[in-house]
Amino acid sequence: MEAQVQRLATTSRPRTVKEYRYYARGFLTYLHANFPHVHKASQLRRDPHRLGWFRSRCEQRPPLRNASREKHLTLLRRLLRDVRDNGYPIPSDLIRREDYPVRDHYPPRPLPLKRICASNISSG
Secondary structure (H helix, E strand, O other): OHHHHHHHHOOOOHHHHHHHHHHHHHHHHHHHHHOOOOOOHHHOOHHHHHHHHHHHHHOOOOOOOHHHHHHHHHHHHHHHHHHHHOOOOOOOOOOOHHHOOOOOOOOOOOOOHHHHHHHHHHHO
16 A cells, blocks of 8 residues: 555645555554454455444544544545555455445534624614
8 A cells, every 4th residue: 555655645745645644554554453364455355354444443532523534434445446456456345435424514603692793783
């Protein structure tokens, strides 16, 4: 994956490359700690490898927001797809659309009372 991150460095901003590297290392660290027998891309499976990694992200304390978990999946999916496109036998269904968490929905914040009163004074 590091080779793919280096390829991305030719067209991406330094911060973006740093994020790809961070998430790739996190995934590989998880694999090494929980599945030390996995040494090749062709050994990766959706369950238990990818689902276990994502479960570990969901159980993280403090918990990650859905937007953060979505970013983890998006960046990892891009890296895995690019690695697969470069000839490594990685299953294409490791990350599916239904894996993405629902988007966080925040109701609009109410206007501060001070603004409401000021606008009523100026319009009336």
